[in-house]
Structures are given as C-alpha cells and as structure tokens.
Amino acid sequence: MSTLAQFTKRRAAFEAFLVERGAQVLQPTNEWEVLRFKTARGVSVIYRNAKDGLTFTGEAADAWNGLAKGNNWRGVEAVKRPPKVSAYVRALLKRDGDACFYCAQPMSEEDRTVEHLVARSHGGPNHLSNMVLAHRLCNANAGHLSAMEKIRLRESREAA
Ligand SMILES: [Zn+2]
Structure with missing residues (x-):
C-alpha cells in the first residue's frame, strides 16, 4: 500500500485529517506502531515491519485513502436521523393528495396512516x-x- 517513507512525508497532514474528521490520535504502544x-x-493502528512496509488495521486504510482521495471517511458516525413521520406525510400529501390509496376517500388527520406497499416486515424500504x-x-x-395485491385492490375499486 504505502511505505514508511511515504507515510512519514504525509504524517502531519494525516494526523490533522484524522482530528478534523473526529478521530483521536493516540500514543503508539510499541515500536512497530507507526500510528494509533x-x-x-474502535481503535485502528498502522504497523511497520522490519523492512519498513506498512500494515493498516481497522479503519486505517480507509482513512489513509480518505486523505489521498478526499472521500467522505469520518471518525465519528454521521448522525443519521430518520425523517419524522410528519415529514413523510407532508411529502406524500404533496405527491398523492389527501385521498386514501385504497378507497380514494379523503382522510382526517387522525385517520391518516402511512402504508408501506412492501411491508417493513418483508424488507420493504422506509x-x-x-x-x-x-x-x-x-x-x-x-x-x-x-404489494401486488394491494395495487390490484386499489385498481378494482377504481374500476368499480
Ligand atoms: Zn380508505
């Protein structure tokens, strides 16, 4: 992957990259650890061998490539919150209007539910x-x- 000489040249930039992306640079625990x-x-380590070759463990390779290629590697999990149900409802109202998928009648707010065509329990995406x-x-x-039967159910009512 990279040699110790190549790594050493970019070490300062890599450490700055790690810190900037939310990782914590630790003290090496033995002479074979180049960076921890x-x-x-979790913990990732870059080891060197007697021939000054490097071994990347954990996320070290991803992070190192992140520096080289400017990818979106991050040391902290990006906080990914699913949108609130109300956000889905708003988007669906905009897309489909305020009519029930099955019976085409308007829905009151309390009676309005989000239906997953492919059930979540069958792997349907949210x-x-x-x-x-x-x-x-x-x-x-x-x-x-x-899902197919649901769509047929809707179509049968539309035809009726
Ligand atoms: Zn209905």
Whole structure:
C-alpha cells in the first residue's frame, strides 16, 4: 500500500485529517506502531515491519485513502436521523393528495396512516417510493396482502 517513507512525508497532514474528521490520535504502544487512532467504532493502528512496509488495521486504510482521495471517511458516525413521520406525510400529501390509496376517500388527520406497499416486515424500504397514505382501517384491512395485491385492490375499486 504505502511505505514508511511515504507515510512519514504525509504524517502531519494525516494526523490533522484524522482530528478534523473526529478521530483521536493516540500514543503508539510499541515500536512497530507507526500510528494509533481511535474513532467511534474502535481503535485502528498502522504497523511497520522490519523492512519498513506498512500494515493498516481497522479503519486505517480507509482513512489513509480518505486523505489521498478526499472521500467522505469520518471518525465519528454521521448522525443519521430518520425523517419524522410528519415529514413523510407532508411529502406524500404533496405527491398523492389527501385521498386514501385504497378507497380514494379523503382522510382526517387522525385517520391518516402511512402504508408501506412492501411491508417493513418483508424488507420493504422506509422510503417514499414504497409509501402511500391510507385510512387506518383500509391500511389494517390490507395488512396481510402483498404489494401486488394491494395495487390490484386499489385498481378494482377504481374500476368499480
Ligand atoms: Zn380508505
């Protein structure tokens, strides 16, 4: 991957990169450790061997490549909050209007639920492409159906 000489040349930049991305640079614990650092996920070490070759453990290679290639490696987990349910509802109202997916009748706020066409329990994504709005009761009635059957159910009512 890299030699000790190559690493040493960029060491200061790498340490600054690590700190900037939320990692903590630690003291090496023996002479074979070139660099030891800690992230939210654990400790990573870069070791050197007797021939000054390097071994990268943990996230060290990812981080080192991050410095070289400017990728988005981070030492701390990016805080990823799922959008609030209300944000999905707003987006679905905008996309589909305020009509139940199944019966096409308007929904009151209390009666409006987010239906996953492919159920979460069957691996359906928590994504707008897999979501529609439906009455609480319509949603419950369709609960046992597959995505295909749900769409057929809707179509049968549209045709009626
Ligand atoms: Zn309905």
